[in-house]
Amino acid sequence: MSTKSDSVCRAALRGGSVLSAFALAAALASPAAAQETTPSEAPVLPMASAEDVIIVTGSRIARPDLQAASPVSVVTQESIKLSGTSGVEDYLRDIPQAVAAWGSATNNGNEGAATVDLRNLGEERTLVLVDGKRFVPYDSNGVVDLNMIPPALIERVEVVTGGASAVYGSDAISGVVNFIMRKDFEGIEADAQYGLTTRGDGQKTALSLTAGANFAEGRGNITINGTYRKEQAVYQGARGYSFDALAAADFSPGGSFTNAPGFVDLGPDGYQFDAGGNLIDLGANPGAFEPFNFNPYNLLQAPNEQWTATVLANYEISDSLEFYGRGSWAKSKVTTIVAPTGTFFFPFDINYLDNPFLSAQARGVFAGFDLDDPATPANEAGDGIVSAALGRRLTELGTRDSIYENKAWQVVGGLRGEFSGTLRWEVFAQYAKTKRTQDFVNDVAYDRLFQAVQVTPGGACVDPSGGCVPANIFGPGNLSEEAAEFIRLDLHQDDSTSQFVTGGFVTGDLPFTVPMAATPGAFVVGVEYRKETSKARPDANLIAGNSIGFGGSTPIDAQYDVKEAYAELKLPLVSDMSFVQELNLEGGVRYADYKNKVKTLGVGNSYSNWSWKLGGDWKPVNDLRVRVMYQRSVRAPNINEIGQPQTPSTGDATFDPCADSNPVGNPALTQLCIDTGVPAAQIGSVGGPIAGQINNFIGGNPDLVPEKSTTWTIGAVIQPRALPGFTATVDFFDIKVKDAILQIPEQSVLDICYGIEQDASGTFCSLIARSPTGRLNGDTTVGVDVSRRNIGQLRSQGIDIGLQYRFDIGAAGSLGLAFAATRQLKTDLQFASLLPTNECVGLVGKICLRPDPKWRWTQTTTWNNGPLTLQLRWQYIGKLTNDTVGFGTADPADFVVPKIKAYNYFDLAGSYDVTERFSLRGGINNLFDKQPPVVGNDYGGTTENSGNTYPATYDPLGRAFFVGATVSF
Template sequence: MKQFIKSALLTNGAAASAIAIATMGLFTSFQAVAQDTVQSDAAEGETATIIVTGSRIARPDLTSNSPISIISADTIKLSGATSVEDVLRDIPQAVPGIGGQTNNGNEGAATIDLRNLEEKRTLVLIDGKRFVPYNNDGIVDVNMIPAALIKRVDVVTGGASAVYGSDAVAGVVNFILDDEFKGFKADAQYGITSRGDARTFDASLTYGTSFNEGRGHIVVNGGYTTTAALSQGRRSFSEFALGQADLQPSGSLTDTPGNISDSFPTICSQADIDDGNCFAQFRPNGDLGPVVGSFNFNPYNLFQAPQERYQAHALLKYEFSDSARFFGRVSYVDTQVKTILAPSGTFFFPFTVNLDNPFLSDQARTILSPLDTDNDGNVDIAFGRRTTELGTRDSIYRNKALQFVGGLRGDITDSLNYEVFAQYGQVKRRQQYLNDIDFAKTQQGLLVRNVGGVPTCIDPSNGCVPVNLFGAGNLTPEAGQFIRLDLEAVDKTTQFVAGASLAGDMFTLPTASSAAGFAVGAEYRREKTVSRPDANLVAGNSPGFGSQSPIDAKYTVKELFAEIRVPLLEDMPFAQALTFEGGLRYSKYSSDVTNLVTGGTFANSFTNWTFKAGGEWEPTQGLRVRGLYQRAVRAPNLAELGEPRTSSTGDLESDPCAGSNPVGNAALTQLCLDTGVPAGRIGTVNGPIAGQINNYIGGNPVLTPEKSDTFSIGLVLAPRQLPGFTASIDYFDIKVKNAITQFSEQVIIDACYEQEQDPNGFFCQLISRNPLNGSLSGGTETGVDASTLNAASLKRTGIDIAAAYQFKIGEDARLQFGINATRAIKSVDQPAAIFPSYDCVGLVGKTCLRPQPKWQFVQNTQLDYGPVSLLLRWRYIGKLTKDDIVLNGADPADFVVPVIGARSYFDLSGTVRVAERFQLRGGINNLFDKKPPVVGNDYGGTIENSGNTFPATYDPLGRSFFIGASVTF
């Protein structure tokens, strides 16, 4: 028995620790409250010691001081999930992060966002070890994790840096792989919607065997997954871009005919001129007239990004002796994800056009002539013309990830064990951006004169072809090919981690029968990223894709940690158990950043302490109270440290200098002039176009770690009077201080014009207006600087509730019920100390971008009858109200949908064992074909909102079916 317990303890290792699922393994995301004993291959009556995620100390029970949600392998199969993203998206402890349903902003990855604290504050592990991030943000693409090898997923919410180090602010997601699989298994699954689209296919082969008389064991797995694209034009509710104020078809003013933004008294009404909403549109003959319609970009965009993924993994264990057991893993993943956006365009970048251009009509020359203020025969125009002739803007992301993990575990004495390990991982990432336009060549091709009756470029270099963007249908294939621009960026991110730990028993108090446990250790980690975009991306020569900056940054961290668990009282009146646990970690960081543009270098270093303290009290059998306080940190990632200032696009609801806002307000008028509005343009400045403006993003090499404090207290019930029933309720409170943030563009604008009111103030200095018309849209010289800095404070509080009950109904049947729910109480953000804080629980809109309802739960009902299992899953998303948080934003009356009602989705699935080695499964997700709420395309941010809804939160695909089969030998 003693030897078996040692073996079980070292199977996944102290660092890999995870709660095993006993009799409730088919429930999705229930809290870890089970008290059942896990049976093993040992002699009857012998049991294995179970280890808990969130601690490096071996535990002889199934309890945890941290609330833990568990997803089993059987649940993953029953849900029809073909990727890890599908598994985690619905758990109530998370809000949907970036993934396959995200169109604009999807970087070809799937992420996890626990507690709505952003993906970078969730730590992702495989068997207790870090997985290599896919980019310089330090975020893991969870679709690189082999779903076919997952034994279970443990989700620990709240700070866990004392145990696992940096990034575990919102929590930890630990994927436990099946390293003991034996035999051969072939699995395949196919999925399709009721409308015959959004197809998915997944296949995998797994082989596991022992060797050398059972001393060694190896598991190898290979998999292939493909997902078909689904455009928003395939669904009636998203066929047209709808306005938020009236749900009527709207769209972008960067349209195919070409629009000019300025003051044209012969075209626009005085009211439009006063409001800064004056645009003139080209006709096919080169004339200018009023704008007719707008560009409907929705049909081009996606609800499901196409993906192709190849995976290969190998797990190896070998027991040399009790004192030396080798463990290792090799993972290789090759993914390609394609996102599609509407065709590119000039997006109101500033262009110069000569008035004697033969493509302009006499009428257009007359209208544009007043803009030639210096009488040189040229005019500068803010021009928006969609280049549909070039096709859609396609982004192709190719990620190749490779990771090696290896180490030794063993016993030093009967009560002392060790682990040493090292791991190396890298992700090579190729990003291709297709079918944009070359800003410089477009400008060159717009300067045209008649030479012998033939339109000819004034500057004939580069094989210039005259470009006629003045009216639909006027861009020739030759001119289109001349201005077409494809771009590329190549990144490489590497990670090396090494560590050693010692764990075991210490003393036993006279008031307890169990020994105190401890774990101590040291870790070293080095992360490095090199990003090399091509010259056009660096220069910002691409209006449709913006720009990227080259990065060369690295940091190292050296850490010491210790953890202790002391049973204080056991088997006493009102104290079946009273236990204390604590932990401490010291970290020293060093970073180096090289600016690949200027060649300059910068080094920084900092230290921090993290800790935890808490305990559990079991006054009587079946009732347990647990509580924990944890200090966690997140060190700045490589992008936050090393990314140079880069031109991009951001969101803005309103601009105080736009339209008639400053007219009659002398102070505001002067401030607008002092911050870049040209003289004479007061009252005619254009506001944000489709809710977007230019911005700048970038890193900051002097950033310091952000700190968080997590407090949780809970109650766990497992009454003997009701066998098969367990329940838990936990309150959590997470506060993040000194948070690394990028101020939203609206926050910066508000701070300048409402609070500082000083053109030399910090926030006003972050604003660069278009020199032509004073707007915040234009070329790379225009925008709001939203680079990173330590400034924000975040607070999340709520209650997690979980319950499970199972019982037999007859000799061969069993019925199980389970629920996992979260009641969010507060989700408070404060961008900086000078700003008021705001609470986004139950709200969504221009300030609260990611929907977070007050209530969210997943409820499962499962019937097992002989070889058949049926599962009915109920996914509930509580109602959301349009936020009334006014950061100089729109009045709530501007939104025609003030309340998004609660949504319930039902999924029905089942498995049947046809023969001893053959199993079929199938299911219907979104059984009743529930459509997502339609709120308009401008409701919320441009990443979370797409297709007039929130496709990551709600189901945009509709009813879908899947069927799969497994064969084992």
């Protein structure tokens, strides 16, 4: 609905923290050389011990001497603290491998969650783990809400980009984000942080308390954490650049045709009511039109609160047997706010002859349109009733607020042990559940308003049932408080999602060594079972589509389960030879058997798939390691994609080929428009998309099959002995996704139908349902069907670069330099075989929705001298060009800002250890108070573009300060 574990060996868990090393490096995302690595071969500081830097993501084989071929990036807790962000989603969207996904800067279209999107392939293709275990999704889409993960308990975040399904199963197409929690904590630690902008708004508060203790003579540990976060709302009206809804073509103040006076879609140009109930012919008086400026009501930062509680425990039952467990509880509340609802060109029957709310002049205008309406047989010519599409903004009802509350809990428990010195095993089980309530307030009930606009000469409802109160929506400010309450509609939906996972594996050394290798290889074999269920329970008005402003929703009751078996192998092939100091082979395979069931539809489906990986690394000399990996990954359709029935909603489109005067003079197009639902009498006067939006139908398909992807990565790690403390990594990646499950854009359906297919009975033309006036805006029977299909192809290709250098500067301390960059070479998106491939790298607009520049980088300079640390962070976002979309091709020159210039942001932060147990930190983000690019509201999709800019990609609030303190006992 929209608005108009892996485990590691026990030695690894006992190791000390990597925080000190990474904090000094202060790398935004230090590209690690391998999953399990010694410090001499990874871009971390050489002062860390071997046990400190075992990286666990990307493989279940945890042996420090075996290198893995997949590159991993690491973000530490200290890096997050010095950034001043209160939530991890704000930080992760800034790493070069990611693009801006949902978060507090997303308003219209945000489902009350914070997500991560690696490689711009969609959050549903990024797998999120906590300590190597799947975390519970927030709803039927299978996506994790990062709000539910406590930042204060994160030790580090490990990011593997590219396919990883052979290790983790479905969803790991673009990569894995693994949150590693702090374990074996002793003592009490309290942390507090507060921030606000220089305008005095956008306050952010974060509080946490962590307590831990060892017991049983150090054989066990229990750690408990509680956190609280709050961010306050910032409206678009609070910033000059976002106050007015600007047109991208000329920056003229614009807005919606659904305005406060009321727009009537009759005649070539339509009419607008005035305060006296008269109708102004906008063809004769175009200057009289008053577009509705919806921007001031919308948000640049959505208000949200999060509470989390986490318990971590481990206990060594014996020298060869250990228990571990985690209990997580979280609650979040997110509110998004958009402009007051309206009628949005739903059709209404108006009894104009004796309606006391209409002037004599308006009655005369309506009489001219009192024609036989074949779509409404009751409305005959001259019967005193006109069926008209109305666009009246109902400001009297207040803003439309969407209130999302998520409550999630997860329990994880397992045993791990050793058969011998080289064989280890683990079994685990986990269960999680999310309960989600959604309240949508201050909308209008279509049935009640339809009833309330038909008024007797005496001022009563023609149909007085249900306590009807006559509604005067014919002019600004005419709706009474009593009528507003009668038509007001608040909606509610309850969702629940559950997840059960159990499995086990055995890992250890192979019983042999390859003749030319110095050490044996290692293996892992395992099995896993997972079951996920989800239910959506919308109220009756949502199901019926009686909500004009919020759209509709449909019940979902679906589930799937999957049985999997997997194996991995890492095998040294050659050691200690000239130009082949090391040559290692790595492989993995996973088989999955799926069964799904959609109870609401009484259907089900089953399928199986394979995923695998094959790669290796070669170390010709001590200073260089080359790595390569080829992987086949899958993403099975999630519950929403298989279980959601067709649902009326709202989508984006810039151009309707049948609108305005477009068909005139083109007989073939004119006939096709008529054949696809435009009344012949309306040719030349059909209204186009309203504020870049049209109606649509979304939904799933139980017959969907898994997506398949292939990923190539090839790269090198350079650590010259002549330059101690320096590490460079360069990695090329190429991810291709076939049979991608996509919701084809509404504009693409129109383009194919009218520009390519040109057949009213064709596949895509059949997806179009028009209103009685020919519009694509109207009631819940009108719109473009964009239900999900295995129809698309995706591709992401680029180069990741990581540089890190740390050196002493004598008595002045030490200096650390870190650089993490991505050069995006391809971001391709093809919605259907009939459509050309959209090459979206460096483009943004109606098809290329999320900004994905060719270059993104972050450079940090960190100076440390005793208790004092200062850090300057430089973030670069490359230039972007508006994509050319629509029927035919739109010229970028049609936009005031055809290109968004490259952006540079600078953040300054520091910390000071006052005592061993008390430290302070603070900083200034967006140091030079750089305003985001202003491009106009119709530059792209309504979820990503809001307030004339892209508030999740660029800083929408301006310079901000933060202060924080940590005290331990």
